[in-house]
Amino acid sequence: MKKNNITSLNYKDFVSESGQILGNEQWRCLAYFAHREGGGLSFYCLFADNKGDTKILSHYRDYYDVGNLVSSDISQLFVYEREISELYGVRFEGHPWLKPVRFPFNRQNIHSRIENYPFYDTTNPALHLVNVGPVHAGVIEPCAFRFICNGEKILHLEIALGYQHRGVEELIKTTNNRLRQICLAESIAGDSAVAHAVAMARLMNPATEQPHYVIALEMERIAMHLADIGALCMDVAYQLGQVACEALRTLVINTMQRWCGNRFGKGLIRAHGCHYPLTAELCEDIRAVLGEVIRRFKSVSHNILSTPTLLARFEEICVTTHQQAFQVGAVGMAARQAGLVRDGRMMNNAEFEPSIETSGDLMARLHLRIAEIEASYNIILTHLCPHVSEPPIYDFKLEPDSLLWGSVEGWRGEIVHVALTDSDGEIAQYKIYDPSFHNWIMLALSVRGAQISDFPVSNKSFNLSYCGNDL
Incomplete structure (x- = not known):
């Protein structure tokens, strides 16, 4: 506009x-x-x-x-x-x-430093503080969690982010190399490479929707939901569910690699054109692999949902409400698990009906992923047909003196890219909104009143992005 x-x-x-x-x-x-x-x-x-x-x-x-x-x-x-x-x-x-x-490099108060983050504190001698991070065990991104607890009960959680700030918005703004810009978008959050690239592509070329966008997005969604379900199983010591989901996810991302040479879909999405055609052979490959994944996942999910020890850790644990989701502006799964209808796919398809849960607990977040895996499979089957695009072009101008945007429903939720352009069509400002920007507060709300031992499972159930917030 x-x-x-x-x-x-x-x-x-x-x-x-x-x-x-x-x-x-x-x-x-x-x-x-x-x-x-x-x-x-x-x-x-x-x-x-x-x-x-x-x-x-x-x-x-x-x-x-x-x-x-x-x-x-x-x-x-x-x-x-x-x-x-x-x-x-x-x-x-x-x-x-x-x-x-996020403590960006171009913040107004340069003396504001993450080392001196002003955590909410208490002097009540009956309460105690628990600090987790910013360095965590294993290969995981940095973030500081500060709990105020009464015994094992969490009264308050504050989450400090910004350790991974890279200045992505400024990097996109200060280059007019369109290939570099889309590569930067793919690198915002590695688990959402396709979604962020599609958001930028829709901003730069809103008139042309490439058929492979939807297929790649839904494959990314299936892969990440499988990974999250496996992680939830791991956190409650259900190893069978963990290894089964990891194996199924591998089948999906290896299929993506056969398509474009990268398991995370990097290089596949471009604003104008595509290097990797959807051939008839590839369509059959995708159809066969995903069909096998869904067939095997139905058995896995049945076992997960009929295991009493697992259900005891998920049902009515770490609950969030519809009102909380609405008040904080939650998007994506964090909204839908509490009954708030937020799904960017509805904007492009009036007949699309998103999966919705209402209980807002760990079980709702598990159920939602299970339902969305099958829904994504059906969406892919609807759009899967051979298609050949023209090779990408990168020598194009954006609309001058305009506010441009592109949005997409990533697997976490809605991703939005916005650009303000000057009179020459160059980017004067670029803004990125990952769903984690909105949803970290939902994690904090979910553990109020919960046992501190339930925090790791709730954290996995939202699986928010540190780098997606920090940019």
Whole structure:
């Protein structure tokens, strides 16, 4: 959309209109960010509903040391305001939790350091603190968890992120090499390489939807859901489920490798064209392998759901509610496991019905993955047919003086890429929203009142991305 076509409002109307939009559960915020313009800050807010309709509002202020708080009325925007404050120094008066999001290299307060993160504390002698991380056992990304506990019971969990910040948004903004940009998108989160690449491709070339996008996305979803179910089994010592799911995941990602040469789908998605055609032989390979995976997984999932010791660790454990999911702006699985309908696939397919659970517990998150594996298989069968694309081209301009975006339902949830362009069509600002940006708070809420021994399982059940948040 051309920037001069975006509705510009004063602050009062901006808050009122945003509140009316987000008060309707069918609508959600895709992006809310600020950009330095004319000596001040322009704020842009992008909304979408489940049917694919979108609205963009903007607000300009010529000062930005003190700001009015939007999230006091619209709680879904609280984490966006934390990010804006960190980048530009806007002090949103009355914000209850104005702490750093990721400690970016270009933050306003360069003296704010992750080593001095201001954890919530307590002086109550009956309570104790438990610190986990930022260095964890095994090959796992860094993140600091700080628990306040009463005995074995968790009263509060605070999660400090930012250890993996790489400056991806700035790297994309400061190069006009389209191949480099899409390769950077693939590297935002290795387990979502396809999804982030598709989001960027849709931003750069919204007019052309390549048929292989859907197939690659759903294969990525199946592979990661299998990995997560295996990890959940491992955390409750059900090794049969773990090794079975790992073997099935390997079949899926090896098929991806036969398609494009990379098990995670890197190199497959480009904005214009594709190097790797969907041949008739490849289609048959995908159909045969996934058919075998689904056949074997039905037996595995039946065993998982009929094992009493496993069920005892999942049912009514680490519960989140529909209201919590709505208030914090949860997306993807973190929303759907609590009954909140959030699925970007509905925007492109009016007949698509996402899998929904309502109990909000560990079992809901397990059930959701099981249901989505079969649903993804059926989606792939619907779209699977031979297709040959033209070779990719990288010499193209973006629409000048515009706000462009691309969104996709990754396996964790909705991924959104947004670009502001200048008069020459070059990127003036680039924003990335991984679902983990919204959903880390859901993990913290899920363990309130739970036993600290249940935290690792709940952490696995959300399986959020550290690098996806840190960028």
